[in-house]
Amino acid sequence: MEILDSRLKLFLYSMTLSIMILISGLYFCQIYQGDKYIRLAHNNRLRMIRFPAPRGEIFDRNGVPLAVNDTTFCIMGYPLDLNTPAKLEHLSRILKRHGIPITVADLEKTIKQQRLAPYRVMKIVPNLTMTQMAELVADYEFPHELFPLSVWRRTYPAGPTAANILGYVGEISEEELKARAEDGYTGGDLIGKSGIERSYEAILRGSPGQEALEVDARGRKVRTLDANNAVKGEDIHLTLDMGAQKMAVELLGSNKGALIAMDVHTGAVIALASSPVYDNNPLAWGISGREWVALMNDPARPMLNRAIAGVYPPASTFKAFMSIACLEENVITPSSMYTCRGGLRFATHTFKCWKHSGHGGLNVLGALQHSCDVFFYQVGMKAGIDKLIKWGRKFHLGEPTGIDLPGESGGNIAGAEWKMRRFKTTWGTGDTINYSIGQGYMLMTPIQIARVYAAIANGGKMVTPHFNRNAYKTPEDIGLTPEKLAVVQKGLGYVVSRGTGSRAGRFGVSIAGKTGTAQNSHGDDHALFAGYAPAENPKYVAVAVVEAGKHGSSVAAPMVGQLLAHLLSH
Amino acid sequence: MWDSLKEDLASTDRIMLGCALMLSLWGVFCIYSAAAGASGRGFDLAVKQSAWLMVSIGAMLVVMVVGHHKLLEGAYPLFGLTLLLLLLTDLLAPKVNGAQSWLGFGGVRFQPSEFAKVTIILMMSKFLSRYPPYDLKTFAAGLGVISLPVLLVLIQPDAGSALVYLVISFGMLVSAGTPFKYLGTLVGLGLAGIPIIIMFFLKEYQKNRILVFIDPMRDPLGAGYNVIQSRIAVGSGGLSGKGFMAGTQSKLKFLPEPHTDFIFSVFSEEFGFIGNLLLIFLFSVLLFRIILTGVHSRDRRCKILVSGVASWLWFQMFESMGMSIGLTPVTGLPLPFLSYGGSSLLATFIALGLVASVYIEGVSTKRVFYINPQ
Numbered sequence: 024m025e026i027l028d029s030r031l032k033l034f035l036y037s038m039t040l041s042i043m044i045l046i047s048g049l050y051f052c053q054i055y056q057g058d059k060y061i062r063l064a065h066n067n068r069l070r071m072i073r074f075p076a077p078r079g080e081i082f083d084r085n086g087v088p089l090a091v092n093d094t095t096f097c098i099m100g101y102p103l104d105l106n107t108p109a110k111l112e113h114l115s116r117i118l119k120r121h122g123i124p125i126t127v128a129d130l131e132k133t134i135k136q137q138r139l140a141p142y143r144v145m146k147i148v149p150n151l152t153m154t155q156m157a158e159l160v161a162d163y164e165f166p167h168e169l170f171p172l173s174v175w176r177r178t179y180p181a182g183p184t185a186a187n188i189l190g191y192v193g194e195i196s197e198e199e200l201k202a203r204a205e206d207g208y209t210g211g212d213l214i215g216k217s218g219i220e221r222s223y224e225a226i227l228r229g230s231p232g233q234e235a236l237e238v239d240a241r242g243r244k245v246r247t248l249d250a251n252n253a254v255k256g257e258d259i260h261l262t263l264d265m266g267a268q269k270m271a272v273e274l275l276g277s278n279k280g281a282l283i284a285m286d287v288h289t290g291a292v293i294a295l296a297s298s299p300v301y302d303n304n305p306l307a308w309g310i311s312g313r314e315w316v317a318l319m320n321d322p323a324r325p326m327l328n329r330a331i332a333g334v335y336p337p338a339s340t341f342k343a344f345m346s347i348a349c350l351e352e353n354v355i356t357p358s359s360m361y362t363c364r365g366g367l368r369f370a371t372h373t374f375k376c377w378k379h380s381g382h383g384g385l386n387v388l389g390a391l392q393h394s395c396d397v398f399f400y401q402v403g404m405k406a407g408i409d410k411l412i413k414w415g416r417k418f419h420l421g422e423p424t425g426i427d428l429p430g431e432s433g434g435n436i437a438g439a440e441w442k443m444r445r446f447k448t449t450w451g452t453g454d455t456i457n458y459s460i461g462q463g464y465m466l467m468t469p470i471q472i473a474r475v476y477a478a479i480a481n482g483g484k485m486v487t488p489h490f491n492r493n494a495y496k497t498p499e500d501i502g503l504t505p506e507k508l509a510v511v512q513k514g515l516g517y518v519v520s521r522g523t524g525s526r527a528g529r530f531g532v533s534i535a536g537k538t539g540t541a542q543n544s545h546g547d548d549h550a551l552f553a554g555y556a557p558a559e560n561p562k563y564v565a566v567a568v569v570e571a572g573k574h575g576s577s578v579a580a581p582m583v584g585q586l587l588a589h590l591l592s593h
Numbered sequence: 594m595w596d597s598l599k600e601d602l603a604s605t606d607r608i609m610l611g612c613a614l615m616l617s618l619w620g621v622f623c624i625y626s627a628a629a630g631a632s633g634r635g636f637d638l639a640v641k642q643s644a645w646l647m648v649s650i651g652a653m654l655v656v657m658v659v660g661h662h663k664l665l666e667g668a669y670p671l672f673g674l675t676l677l678l679l680l681l682t683d684l685l686a687p688k689v690n691g692a693q694s695w696l697g698f699g700g701v702r703f704q705p706s707e708f709a710k711v712t713i714i715l716m717m718s719k720f721l722s723r724y725p726p727y728d729l730k731t732f733a734a735g736l737g738v739i740s741l742p743v744l745l746v747l748i749q750p751d752a753g754s755a756l757v758y759l760v761i762s763f764g765m766l767v768s769a770g771t772p773f774k775y776l777g778t779l780v781g782l783g784l785a786g787i788p789i790i791i792m793f794f795l796k797e798y799q800k801n802r803i804l805v806f807i808d809p810m811r812d813p814l815g816a817g818y819n820v821i822q823s824r825i826a827v828g829s830g831g832l833s834g835k836g837f838m839a840g841t842q843s844k845l846k847f848l849p850e851p852h853t854d855f856i857f858s859v860f861s862e863e864f865g866f867i868g869n870l871l872l873i874f875l876f877s878v879l880l881f882r883i884i885l886t887g888v889h890s891r892d893r894r895c896k897i898l899v900s901g902v903a904s905w906l907w908f909q910m911f912e913s914m915g916m917s918i919g920l921t922p923v924t925g926l927p928l929p930f931l932s933y934g935g936s937s938l939l940a941t942f943i944a945l946g947l948v949a950s951v952y953i954e955g956v957s958t959k960r961v962f963y964i965n966p967q
Contacts, residue, residue: 060828
């Protein structure tokens with residue numbers, strides 16, 4: 024027993040000793056070297072710098088660069104090193120001396136953003152050129168706690184011409200950071216905000232590099248302790264043809280609207296212009312809040328990609344769809360004749376034909392050629408809304424086409440069910456009459472119209488419009504009867520060769536298509552034209568929508584004609 | 594039963610239990626602060642730890658009522674059960690952070706390796722008092738007993754627990770009166786074996802931990818990162834600390850695993866040297882009371898038993914505090930009472946229940962408790 028007690032006492036002694044050692048260790052660390060560690064915690068000697076990966080570049084179908092990376096410089100630093108007004112004043116003075124107009128207030132605002140984490144390195148001044156940076160660093164007064172960091176800046180050589188397609192990149196927002204918590208983003212990273220940049224973010228972004236630096240008390244790099252290299256994102260090649268795109272933008276000119284060209288067999292988009300345009304370069308470099316608000320509140324809405332998100336009544340371009348639906352449903356035969364006397368009286372209302380004197384008797388071919396409203400009023404009434412909706416669904420009206428751009432609208436297929444849900448009233452025959460000429464509740468985006476016309480041109484296959492040349496999807500055959508489709512194709516040919524769309528046919532290629540004039544409650548009518556060429560062996564489809572362009576025949580048809588002629592001659 | 598519990602509580606070592614409670618409550622606050630910065634789950638984890646503390650206190654009371662006599666009687670079967678559970682863990686448990694140490698049991702996960710510390714103490718105190726390790730044969734038999742659980746946790750692989758088992762057993766061998774020549778030889782062999790263990794038995798990350806213990810700057814982003822950042826956290830706490838919830842190292846996520854392995858770094862950063870002295874004072878009083886309970890007891894088994902509990906708590910305290918200032922290598926052992934973790938807390942309180950039970954017996958036989966009973 025005694026030996027046990029003596030051993031327990033040994034325990035007491037050794038524990039006392041070990042606790043003395045522990046306390047000495049803590050004393051050494053917290054008191055003797057405390058100041059050193061306090062400073063280290065402040066400066067945290069170990070500074071981690073993240074290098075954004077160069078983004079994958081974007082090219083058009085001929086290899087023309089559309090989105091590239093330029094090297095620029097940022098001044099990086101720690102908020103702790105800029106914690107007095109005097110230091111800010113000093114930095115601002117030096118910047119101004121080298122022609123960089125950054126005020127003390129600007130600096131304060133930047134630094135305030137990171138008040139919660141003053142020990143993290145942050146971007147103090149962005150977007151400097153190599154020359155500017157070199158001059159600054161050479162300035163003997165330049166604060167040594169700050170250091171330059173080269174970063175990639177995204178530039179879009181085509182600027183406004185393809186901004187609606189490419190979109191732009193910007194610094195990741197709080198919400199995006201939260202939503203993409205799993206994907207390894209951190210504050211300050213660039214992320215695709217719209218367009219191709221956004222749809223293919225995962226492919227384009229690459230993986231960032233990291234460098235761990237040991238720095239001295241003044242924040243200067245002593246040595247690199249460890250580094251991972253950044254890996255560039257993958258390049259993307261688009262089906263877009265910059266020549267055609269440029270032409271499309273120029274054709275639209277100062278009009279508001281959209282002009283699209285697409286391969287009828289694959290759905291490869293060759294041109295997709297939306298007007299008015301905006302320049303995506305300043306957006307990628309960071310614009311001020313005021314400029315952003317001005318851009319968003321511009322009544323012309325340049326940021327709206329009208330080609331995929333603008334919804335319009337398809338107007339008379341819808342008549343090609345109506346003809347197919349009524350022929351397929353055997354509501355009419357190719358030889359069924361209806362008479363137009365300039366209007367159709369239904370209940371208390373007269374639905375007018377655009378030609379007030381009337382077209383007389385005509386079949387479906389004549390009705391397409393002359394764009395007779397009364398013919399389609401009558402066949403539409405005879406078919407009934409349900410059959411039209413049934414065919415609308417076959418053509419995927421009312422749903423997005425699945426183009427690889429964000430923010431696409433699905434338009435509106437309407438119908439009795441929809442009207443009850445939306446307005447709590449029943450669908451009347453008058454609604455069907457309006458629907459039959461693509462007015463009223465029927466709304467489509469230009470890309471949807473292009474897709475329907477592509478299906479008419481290629482024998483009834485619904486393509487998926489796409490920009491990325493790897494995004495081709497096998498078209499879906501919706502099973503149209505070839506003989507009946509041939510009647511409609513012939514009718515569309517007549518529209519250009521001897522009907523309302525003759526102005527589309529003056530550019531040396533044979534075009535089949537349809538004009539449209541959409542009533543616009545806000546002003547002048549919208550002008551539309553949808554067509555494909557060559558009429559005999561279609562390759563490309565093109566659609567023009569010109570807001571307040573008054574007549575499809577005079578404004579929109581020549582645009583489509585010129586664009587298709589350009590595509591076929593190149 | 595309630596009457597006997599009341600009696601037990603009235604006659605037990607309230608100073609020891611008071612220290613344990615204060616440490617645990619302080620721990621809950623530290624977990625709140627530590628996890629608030631790292632994962633934003635501070636409140637959540639603090640509530641969970643409080644719930645575990647309730648359960649642990651309950652378990653301790655049960656142990657006190659049952660008494661150490663009955664548990665020592667059941668030491669062999671309990672030890673057998675422990676070995677079985679450790680074996681099951683090796684075979685069944687999913688891997689967490691590269692080691693399989695958790696067993697799921699009807700929705701509750703627990704670490705058998707923590708409870709093994711209690712049953713090893715029971716087993717060894719019974720075994721060593723029946724076969725005192727005075728000669729080579731009994732000494733070797735004692736080593737043989739302890740090698741079983743050590744091997745089973747090494748398979749997981751959980752080198753930290755294996756180390757604790759070895760330290761507990763060594764402490765118990767010392768208190769059981771093993772001749773110093775045997776102990777000296779054992780220590781000598783152990784030191785000589787370190788290079789062999791490092792070469793053949795440690796995983797790459799464990800080797801790195803040893804290497805960065807010698808020079809943290811050799812891998813500042815990998816294994817050395819923890820040591821460097823932890824030392825900065827402790828050191829920057831200074832004399833009086835940065836204040837509760839104001840530690841920059843833990844809040845800015847420089848500290849890894851702040852609410853478990855590096856809880857002491859969080860504590861030191863926020864409460865400083867003065868806070869540390871207070872914390873160590875509480876630990877010291879607790880440990881001294883545990884050992885004095887053994888000195889006071891008339892039962893051979895109990896003397897050995899308390900030395901096991903004391904070795905366990907002392908070692909984990911010393912190691913956990915030591916590693917946060919680079920005094921000892923990083924092992925990832927929890928700081929008793931403070932680190933987040935239900936199994937660890939529960940096992941610790943069960944052990945304290947045993948000590949309290951020994952104390953009560955001592956009081957009832959001797960009535961008076963002297964600091965230096967001669």
